[in-house]
Structures are given as structure tokens and as C-alpha cells.
Amino acid sequence: MIERIHLKILREIDQLGSLTAAAKSLHLTQSALSHSFKKLENQSGTQLWHKKGRQIHLTQAGKFLLNEANRLLPQMERLDEVLLQYAKGERGALRIGMECHPCYRWLLKVVEPFLAEWEGVDVDVKQKFQFGGMAALFNHEIDILVTPDPLEIKGIKFSPVFDYEQVLVVATTNALATHTTVSPEALSNEVLFTYPVEKERLDIFKNFLIPANCQPKKHKLIEATEMMLQMVAADRGVATLPLWLVNEYQDSLPIKAVRLGDKGLPKKIYLGIRTNEEPTEYIRAFFKLALKSKF
Amino acid sequence: MIERIHLKILREIDQLGSLTAAAKSLHLTQSALSHSFKKLENQSGTQLWHKKGRQIHLTQAGKFLLNEANRLLPQMERLDEVLLQYAKGERGALRIGMECHPCYRWLLKVVEPFLAEWEGVDVDVKQKFQFGGMAALFNHEIDILVTPDPLEIKGIKFSPVFDYEQVLVVATTNALATHTTVSPEALSNEVLFTYPVEKERLDIFKNFLIPANCQPKKHKLIEATEMMLQMVAADRGVATLPLWLVNEYQDSLPIKAVRLGDKGLPKKIYLGIRTNEEPTEYIRAFFKLALKSKF
DNA sequence: TAGCAACTATGAAAACTATTCATTGGTTGT
DNA sequence: ACAACCAATGAATAGTTTTCATAGTTGCTA
Numbered sequence: 001m002i003e004r005i006h007l008k009i010l011r012e013i014d015q016l017g018s019l020t021a022a023a024k025s026l027h028l029t030q031s032a033l034s035h036s037f038k039k040l041e042n043q044s045g046t047q048l049w050h051k052k053g054r055q056i057h058l059t060q061a062g063k064f065l066l067n068e069a070n071r072l073l074p075q076m077e078r079l080d081e082v083l084l085q086y087a088k089g090e091r092g093a094l095r096i097g098m099e100c101h102p103c104y105r106w107l108l109k110v111v112e113p114f115l116a117e118w119e120g121v122d123v124d125v126k127q128k129f130q131f132g133g134m135a136a137l138f139n140h141e142i143d144i145l146v147t148p149d150p151l152e153i154k155g156i157k158f159s160p161v162f163d164y165e166q167v168l169v170v171a172t173t174n175a176l177a178t179h180t181t182v183s184p185e186a187l188s189n190e191v192l193f194t195y196p197v198e199k200e201r202l203d204i205f206k207n208f209l210i211p212a213n214c215q216p217k218k219h220k221l222i223e224a225t226e227m228m229l230q231m232v233a234a235d236r237g238v239a240t241l242p243l244w245l246v247n248e249y250q251d252s253l254p255i256k257a258v259r260l261g262d263k264g265l266p267k268k269i270y271l272g273i274r275t276n277e278e279p280t281e282y283i284r285a286f287f288k289l290a291l292k293s294k295f
Numbered sequence: 296m297i298e299r300i301h302l303k304i305l306r307e308i309d310q311l312g313s314l315t316a317a318a319k320s321l322h323l324t325q326s327a328l329s330h331s332f333k334k335l336e337n338q339s340g341t342q343l344w345h346k347k348g349r350q351i352h353l354t355q356a357g358k359f360l361l362n363e364a365n366r367l368l369p370q371m372e373r374l375d376e377v378l379l380q381y382a383k384g385e386r387g388a389l390r391i392g393m394e395c396h397p398c399y400r401w402l403l404k405v406v407e408p409f410l411a412e413w414e415g416v417d418v419d420v421k422q423k424f425q426f427g428g429m430a431a432l433f434n435h436e437i438d439i440l441v442t443p444d445p446l447e448i449k450g451i452k453f454s455p456v457f458d459y460e461q462v463l464v465v466a467t468t469n470a471l472a473t474h475t476t477v478s479p480e481a482l483s484n485e486v487l488f489t490y491p492v493e494k495e496r497l498d499i500f501k502n503f504l505i506p507a508n509c510q511p512k513k514h515k516l517i518e519a520t521e522m523m524l525q526m527v528a529a530d531r532g533v534a535t536l537p538l539w540l541v542n543e544y545q546d547s548l549p550i551k552a553v554r555l556g557d558k559g560l561p562k563k564i565y566l567g568i569r570t571n572e573e574p575t576e577y578i579r580a581f582f583k584l585a586l587k588s589k590f
Numbered sequence: 591t592a593g594c595a596a597c598t599a600t601g602a603a604a605a606c607t608a609t610t611c612a613t614t615g616g617t618t619g620t
Numbered sequence: 621a622c623a624a625c626c627a628a629t630g631a632a633t634a635g636t637t638t639t640c641a642t643a644g645t646t647g648c649t650a
Contacts, residue, residue, distance in 0.1 A: 001299070001375060002299075002371065002375055002378070003298060003299055004296070004297075004298055004299065018625090019627060019628095020626060020627080028608095029609065029610055031609070031610065031611080031628080031629085033627095034627060035628090039608095044378035044381075045378075045379070046379075051616085051626085054618065055626090056626095060386070061381040064381075064387070065374065065378070072367070075363075080296060080339070083339035083356060086359075087339055091355070092355075129449070131450030131570075131571050133449075134449070134450070135448070135571075138430055138433035139433065153430070154424070154426050154430065155427050155429070313597065314597075314598065315596080315598080323637095323638070323639090324639055324640085325597080325599095326599080329600080330599090330600085330637075331638090346597085346598065346599095346645080346646090348597095348647070349596060350597090
């Protein structure tokens with residue numbers, strides 16, 4: 001029967017290259033590891049590695065186990081952590097995943113009252129996912145996913161929590177600042193700043209420029225929202241951001257929001273949660289607060 | 296440190312309701328379980344349950360652990376199974392998930408040469424998923440998902456492997472049998488058989504009837520493809536199925552395929568795999584065979 | 591309300607398992 | 621050929637889990 005220790009040993013061997021080194025890092029002797037795996041190999045009847053010279057080579061079965069170890073160990077380790085949290089009187093932690101760059105400020109406004117209301121619950125926000133936010137939700141890396149692109153998948157439920165309009169931000173000195181709306185063609189002469197994600201995930205391309213077969217004079221990538229706004233204020237280019245965000249900065253920076261197309265670009269923020277388990281009380285509470293959010 | 300045994304105990308307690316019963320089912324004494332959890336509780340500083348009368352009630356923390364146990368234990372149990380398989384000289388098992396009812400016959404045609412070519416690899420097909428095929432892929436319940444509805448998600452890659460046309464099947468005695476094509480309106484007088492899944496997942500509704508604002512005289516659900524064909528042959532109603540499937544039965548049953556609309560209803564079968572790990576050799580091989588499949 | 595059945599908790603002893611110690615034998619590099 | 625590594629192994633030891641025996645609680649019922 002495979003136990004947690006077996007997986008740990010395998011992981012260490014893989015990382016450190018030798019039984020002896022792995023043993024040291026686990027505060028055990030080389031002998032202990034050797035015995036422990038000999039036993040596992042006898043029980044299962046499978047060789048997990050073989051010696052090649054003074055090196056250890058994992059067999060096919062060993063590689064399989066290693067792969068699973070790397071996947072499962074972090075999940076087991078989390079169990080310990082969470083129990084410790086419970087011990088400290090913390091009710092748990094709300095792990096939020098963000099797939100929506102400018103939503104960060106919106107999130108802050110929701111998190112603030114949440115923290116006040118739920119003293120025992122910590123909030124953690126992850127913005128980078130190796131395999132995407134959806135995978136993170138499925139794998140219990142996060143509990144809530146904030147995204148503008150919901151997907152209908154069994155096991156995950158998305159609910160809209162906030163409507164807003166995506167607008168073009170330009171410097172007050174920019175020629176476009178006098179317009180009330182802007183056409184796709186008008187952007188052909190502008191430098192466009194966006195977050196560094198795939199074009200397909202950027203509304204300005206997917207729902208505005210590409211349908212009209214247009215493109216900006218130049219497309220530059222900026223990660224930080226504040227920097228983007230500074231660049232726009234200096235009239236180095238234009239960007240697309242939520243209207244409420246532009247409004248927040250309008251007093252402190254010489255920028256102006258211009259509607260994209262005649263009808264504007266309406267957007268929604270969605271929250272996604274797993275539906276295969278009863279959501280905890282504080283997740284429901286977060287939902288309520290998110291729905292109440294206003295700008 | 297939480298070990299596998301703790302999760303097992305928790306799961307049994309939840310299922311059987313008492314320590315004593317759980318102990319019996321695990322071939323241990325009640326005392327053992329009591330000690331074992333007392334230790335865990337002392338180490339973590341968290342109470343996992345409390346006695347209420349002669350019953351055991353899980354605390355918040357206990358419920359959390361139980362939930363994780365139900366999720367993680369099956370994955371651990373699989374590790375043992377797979378090692379045993381390796382011992383028997385089997386290279387592993389290809390676990391295929393199907394989200395495409397009529398594709399079963401197509402799958403058989405691919406599996407046949409696969410089994411011949413890969414003697415050591417077993418094939419297992421799952422057709423029911425509690426939380427959907429996508430979740431099953433993420434959770435390593437299956438290795439390949441066969442579906443007509445691919446979704447663009449990081450961590451999963453879908454590739455089209457087979458094109459076909461979805462057609463209406465009618466009895467040769469049915470009035471529609473003389474037509475070469477059929478309009479949505481024409482179905483208003485027919486009983487329609489489909490698989491028992493949500494309407495949104497049935498192309499005949501999503502891409503044919505609903506856009507034309509039509510509906511069949513009656514909608515009846517049948518699970519088994521063969522039964523469906525028998526019912527159609529007896530002119531109890533009509534159904535939509537892949538053309539290649541209808542062709543296979545055309546000689547043995549009095550049925551006829553009729554094109555849906557002027558252009559027909561083109562469909563594709565996609566295979567989805569996880570991209571966060573190197574696919575094993577036999578998964579790649581299965582892909583190749585799937586691409587070669589012809590009817 | 592006394593008695594009984596069903597259950598859990600606990601300390602001490604027993605059984606079992608994991609770990610170490612001490613040693614061997616193999617490989618690599620100088 | 622020797623030193624430096626490294627893994628495997630048997631026997632001894634340390635450590636942990638499990639049992640046994642027993643006490644204590646609850647809920648039912650006669």
C-alpha cells in the first residue's frame with residue numbers, strides 16, 4: 001500500500017538524484033529509504049527503479065508514481081496546513097483566482113468588507129495559473145474564479161456579479177478625447193496598450209478590431225494597470241479598461257474615457273465555484289458581497 | 296501529519312456512522328481508531344469530531360477532511376492498482392471517457408486495432424461522469440475524452456479526429472423517406488427519439504429546431520442506440536444519428552437516412568487529453584489510430 | 591429508575607513496523 | 621589500485637500502532 005512517505009521519497013530522489021541525498025533531506029538514513037521501497041516493491045511485485053552504476057534510474061512504473069507524487073503531495077500537504085489553520089481559530093481561507101486583470105481593484109472593494117465581516121477567514125489571491133483558472137478550480141487550488149469568460153462545464157457554476165462597460169482610455173490631449181465614441185478604424189493610427197495575454201482573450205481585439213478587420217498602429221504589452229494609465233496619460237498610446245476604473249483615476253490623471261462603437265462594449269464579471277460540494281458559509285457570503293458591489 | 300489511514304477512517308465513520316462499525320470494516324479495533332485520531336488531533340491542535348450522545352458529529356474541520364478524503368482516496372487507491380498492473384506486465388490502462396452516445400460504435404473500430412497493437416495496455420471506457428467529462432480529465436479519472444463539444448481550456452487539448460454528417464433516420468415506410476432533405480418544419484408532425492441528455496447538448500435542437508423555432512410533435516428519450524433504431528424501423532418515430540451509423544444498419548433494418556436541411560448537419564468527433572504531462576506512448580498511438588478511422 | 595445495550599475513551603501491554611547500525615559489494619574517477 | 625561514493629542487506633533497536641481490558645457515557649425500555 002502506497003503511503004505518503006513513499007511519494008515523498010520518490011520526489012526527493014528525483015530532485016536530488018540519489019538515495020543518500022534524499023535520505024538526508026528527509027532526516028532519515030539511506031538504509032531506511034532502501035528498506036521502505038524494497039518492501040513496497042515486494043508488496044506490489046513491481047520494480048520502481050534500478051541502479052545504473054551509482055545512479056538511480058526510475059522504471060516506467062517509478063516514473064508514473066513520481067508523476068502522481070508531484071500531483072498528489074501538494075494536495076496532501078495542504079490538508080495539514082488547513083488543519084493548523086482551523087486550530088488557530090481561523091475558519092479557513094478563501095482562495096480566489098483572477099483571470100481578469102483590471103478586476104483587481106474591483107476585488108479589493110469586495111474583499112475589504114469581507115475581511116471585516118469574516119475575521120477568521122483569510123483571503124488569498126492567485127493571478128498566475130500554470131494550467132489556467134479552470135484547472136485550478138478543479139484541482140482545489142482555488143475556491144473561486146473571477147473571470148470575464150465563463151464556460152459552461154459540469155461541476156463548475158458561473159454567476160454574473162458585476163456589469164460594466166469597457167471603454168477606450170485616452171489622454172485629454174489626444175485627438176480622440178473630443179469624440180464621444182470611437183470607431184475601429186480610428187484606432188488604426190493609435191498605439192494600443194494591453195495586458196500581456198493572448199489576443200483572443202482581449203475584447204478589444206476579439207469583439208471590436210478583428211470583426212471590423214482593423215488593427216492598431218502598434219500593439220504594446222504592459223502588465224501593471226497603473227503603468228498603463230500613466231502611459232496613456234502621457235499620450236504614448238491608448239488602452240481599453242473598465243469605465244469604473246477610468247472614473248476612479250479621472251481626477252488625478254489627465255485621461256478621458258471614450259465609448260467603443262455606438263453601443264459601447266458591455267462586460268460582465270463572473271464568479272465560478274465548484275458545484276460538486278456544498279459551498280462553505282463564507283464562500284456564500286463572498287458571493288453576496290460581490291453581488292452588492294457598486295462603483 | 297495526515298496519512299492515508301486517517302482519511303480512510305474518516306470515510307468509514309461517515310459511511311457507517313460509528314467508530315465501532317468503521318473499525319470492524321477496516322479490520323481494526325475501535326480503540327485503534329480512537330487512539331489514531333486522538334494523536335492526529337493533538338498534533339494538529341484541531342478537534343475533528345465530538346460525541347453527541349452516542350453519535351459522532353464531525354466538526355467543521357472534520358467535514359473538510361472528509362470531503363478531501365472522498366476526493367483523494369480514490370486517487371491513492373488507483374496508485375496501488377496501477378502498480379499491480381505494471382507487475383502483471385501490463386503497460387497500463389487507457390481510460391477513455393465518452394460524451395458522445397452514438398460514437399460508441401466508432402470507438403469500437405478504433406479500439407480493435409489498438410488492442411491488437413498494444414497487448415499490454417487495457418482499455419476502459421466510462422460513459423457516466425458525476426461532474427462531467429472535463430472534470431474527469433482534470434482529476435485523472437480518464438486519460439482521453441471523446442466528445443463532439445470541445446472547449447478551449449488551458450491544460451486540455453482537443454483535436455478533431457473524425458468528420459461525419461448527422462442525419463435524420465426514418466422508417467422506409469415513413470412519408471419523409473421519399474425526401475432527400477428535410478426542413479425543421481417537417482419535423483413538427485413527427486415523434487422524435489433522442490438520448491436522455493439536456494436539450495442544449497442535442498444538435499437536432501440546438502442547431503436545427505430551435506433556430507427555426509420549431510419542435511417535434513413529441514420528444515421521447517431512449518438510452519440504447521439499437522433500441523432507438525428498432526423504434527425508428529417500426530415507424531414509431533424518427534431520430535438523428537451519424538450517417539455512417541445509419542449506413543451500417545441500412546441492410547438489416549428498413550430505415551433510411553435523410554439530410555437535415557439543405558447543407559446537412561456536419562459534425563466532428565474530438566479527442567481531448569491533458570497537456571500538462573507528456574502523453575504516454577500508447578496514448579499517442581491511440582490518437583494515430585483514431586485519425587485513421589474511416590467508415 | 592434500574593438494567594441493559596451500544597457506543598467511545600483511556601492506560602498499559604503486546605505486536606508490529608520503521609529506522610538505524612554496521613557491513614558488504616559495486617562503480618567511478620584519479 | 622586506492623579513495624570516494626553509493627545502494628543493498630541482515631540484525632538490532634527504536635518507535636509506533638494496535639490490542640486488551642476496563643471505565644465511562646448515553647439512550648432505550650421494562
